[in-house]
Amino acid sequence: MKLAFVTPRFAVEGVVGGAETLIRDLAQTAAAAGHEVQLLTTCATNPHTWSNDRDPWEEVVDGIRVRGFRVKEDRDLGVFLGVQDRIVKEQKLTRAEEEAWVANSITSPELMSALENEIAELDAVLVGPYLFGLTLQVSEAFAEKTWLIPCLHDESYARVGLIADRFRAVRGCLFNSEPERDLAMRLYGLGPECGGVVGMAIEPFEVDADAFARKHGLEGPYVIYCGRQEDGKNTPLLFDYLHTYTERRQGAVRLVLTGSGDVSIPEKLRPYVLNLGFVSEQEKIEAMAGATAFIHPSVNESFGIVLLESWLAGTPVLVHDKGEVLKWQCQRSGGGLWFQYYPEFESLLDRLIEDSELNQALGQAGNRYVRSTYNREAIAEKLFDVLEGKIHAQ
């Protein structure tokens, strides 16, 4: 098949979010399976400014022809932010306002033009994540050949009427999990024929579980969180819970953080926190491998890459009961547990710290699950079964 993947930013290690990483990985999976794959993206690298940080370029990466096009820089930011503010407040919008929001979001007329020239030769265009102007414009212009990789969350943007129309118009969707697919079906009144659950390949690795503690002179158990530290990821809840836990258990555990964010750590928790900021992939997986548990309190995920990495490192996870996707991963794998409120969190963390046999069994179950479900062959099979129409939603 001839496939074109489209995403606003190209995933280079450490500089993009999970959705862009996932789309690049799917492109790699398709290329490795012998298909002709290209990836069209923009010259922007900074998600805050969306300016053209580099010149248009073309290169071959892992067998994928990658091209970067300029973003439209003269967008009306005032209009965009004005409508966005109303979306966040869940106010009713007119169709004209929704269209103005898309037109002034991240778009690239040059990329659209290149795709227009090549669309006749392509079997499919795979584009995501769902809330960018570029994604919505591609979904409209080439609806009959477009597969949306939405990375959908239950949030105010998902309820914009124009977005609902795009979900209904495209050829189909590639979802990361069953709860994500169920959410799309619920929000947009779609049937099971709307697409399939694919996910992404996670490369297995072997790691020294003691390396991180040795390097940082850590003694005693620690838990870990990797990723953005922000309200949307429910990080304040993690900090409050750990603060209370260290007070009630006289500092029985430390917290290791990787990634960045603007959530302030409670003063009394700070002595128990090792906040590393951005670290290399190797250091991240070493930190995961030595942890008692990976705690992921977010209730808004479509896949949970770090959860799967944690299992590959042999570490069990603790997630929030309302995080449908992460809980679904725990239930399927047997590698993690979930809490509704603090007393359950405390009791589950006590067990993970005190019962090393249980801890190990959970980590191993998670590891087996990732290796069998998210290996490249399995993902390639699911991807092409969906694209070739052999299966719909599972």
Next chain:
Amino acid sequence: MGAEGVDVEALVREVRDEVSRKREEGVYTDARIGRAERHNLIYMADSEELLKFYLNCLKDGVHVDINDFSIEDKRAGWKGKGLVKMKTVIWKLLKFYTFRMWHQQNQINAMLVTALESSYKQSEKKINELEKRIAELESGTSE
């Protein structure tokens, strides 16, 4: 896909039962837990259990602590002793001038929690009666 090794559903159920039992015993009646739940209420808004639990935590955390406490200083010798004496005097003055205000605040806090709890109990009672009545009507046993 089944889990090999650990039945996580059963384990979570077991922990929930254990937590329920401990909650009855008052293990979690702790103002610090009430504080920890402030970011959780939005996600657990539909959980009757959490609301009940949170109200209990509030009862424990509602009072501003205006009791005396041990005043210490890490510095040794006359300097440390002098600082402890000075801090003790400052605390006594502070307490003298603010006691009335804190006392009133504590009264207001206590009244608010009592009102909230009474309102919750009244609503709960009304809903129970309505549910019972609906069940009777649906089963045709109503007179």
